[in-house]
Amino acid sequence: MTWTSLASLEPAIALGPLDGRYRGAVAPLVDHLSEPALNRMRLHVEVEWFIHLCEHAAVPGVRPLTEEETALLRGIPAGFDAAGIAEHAEIEKVTVHDVKAVEYYIKRRIEGTSLEPLSELVHFACTSEDINNLSYALMVKGAVQEVWLPAATALVGDVADLARAAKAVPMLSRTHGQTATPTTLGKEFAVLAHRLGRQLRRVEGQEYLGKINGATGTFGAHAAAVPGTDWVEVSRTFVEGLGLTWNPLTTQIESHDWQAELYADVARFGRILHNLATDVWTYVSLGYFAQAAAVGSIGSSAMPHKINPIRFENAEANLEISGALLDTLGATLVTSRLQRDLTDSSSQRNIGLAFGHSLLAIDNVRRGLRTLSVNEAALAEDLDASWEVLAEPIQSAMRAAAIAGVPGMENPYERLKELTRGQEISAAAIQEFVGGLPLPAETAERLAALTPGSYVGLAEQLVDRFLP
Secondary structure (H helix, E strand, C coil): CCCCCHHHCCCCCCCCHHHCCCHHHHHHHHHHHCHHHHHHHHHHHHHHHHHHHHHCCCCCCCCCCCHHHHHHHHHHHHCCCHHHHHHHHHHHHHHCCHHHHHHHHHHHHHCCCCCHHHHHHCCCCCCHHHHHHHHHHHHHHHHHHHHHHHHHHHHHHHHHHHHHHCCCCEEEEEECCEEEEEEEHHHHHHHHHHHHHHHHHHHHCCCCEECCCCCCCCCHHHHHHCCCCCHHHHHHHHHHHCCCEECCCCCCCCCCHHHHHHHHHHHHHHHHHHHHHHHHHHHHHHCCEEECCCCCCCCCCCCCCCCCCHHHHHHHHHHHHHHHHHHHHHHHHCCCCCCCCCHHHHHHCCHHHHHHHHHHHHHHHHHHHHCEEECHHHHHHHHHCCHHHHHHHHHHHHHHHHHCCCCCCCCHHHHHHHHHCCCCCCHHHHHHHHHCCCCCHHHHHHHHHCCCCCCCCCHHHHHHHHCC
16 A cells, blocks of 8 residues: 655644644743744844943954944844744755854844954854853743743642632542541642642742853863953853853853753652642542533543543643653753763753643643532542541540540550451441540540541641641
8 A cells, every 4th residue: 555655745744742733732832942942042142142242342353332233133033033944944954053054144144234344253252052051041941931830830820729619628538548537628639739839939949050161161262362351251241141040160061950950840840740630530530520521522432421531641641751851851961971972962952842741731730620520429428438537536535535544545546446447337336436435525525526527637727827
């Protein structure tokens, strides 16, 4: 059989799902972490370096730029469009070097202008990594602060809203998969919101480092060409002027340690979110949540009744992919052989994929949460079938009474274990046991009124007190 070549079709067919079926969810990252975004940011760094050198009279013969000249330079990255992308690609076919192609792209645009005599300021005393490290730092900073963090923050807000709404809804706990001390549904989601929020605060405080100090971090070319300039100060003010943290000691590359730190925090956020997704999936399977079906949607191609928790399952898969990529990036980027190798070059081109799968998972979870409604009847039914969980408060009350000198409170744990372990216990059995204890009247009355649904401790107050 002869197949049509899909690779030859126009427009080009995406190889991966982020540029295919999931494009809408991740599209905002394209402005920050795509290949054209990288080249646009390289243009930005190059022209800002040109302007900085002029502003600081760093090289003999330079002069202050006019407002028109500065606008011309800054218009180069600002106007980097489809035609510019294609032109850069054509230049790169000749140079076989993407950063050199950026340099030539800029020089083309100042040719024939008042800036042409200063054209050798483009990429002056720079190695490619001077441009690349700053470009990636700015790209990742923009992607995190303008796209990923707002989405993640909104997700945490959704989880917190669910926690507040369900803070008083009692729920049977399951530790090791077995019935355990009741809690409230809202308190359990408050735990997840608290955990996720803590990771967000770490990401919010992230430093983004950069350097511009030459081929081996010594300012060798700078000092040889213009020994009278304070190149360390010129470097510092330039990097900080870009909104980055200056790294004064590097090899040819900026060490990328900040990236490893950031990616570890984002991956950890994802793993906590994965925990949320699997818990919600389990609550759905237990009937604690009902799911609203979208009009016209299909849950199963064979079983018409089904509404599958696919948003949470998709989130799990995407978080696993994102976490693996982020882990690999963090492990790879902190190592460079001697003063330079190119492992970081290939690795960093996958930053967009790592954040894309994370952003897609966040979108899936948010959409999934919007379909949920609490089935309080199912929660109450489970609680009413689990009176054995009151063994804990009863034996604890007996311990307290024994400490206070009340007779007949011997071996409380063992007596409750004999009554309840491995057995179905009814409300009547619990009431009979409590009624037979010589407890103080107030304690006996309190225990007699206790039910699995009311045995939730301070769960509701914890939500109110500690969930911002």
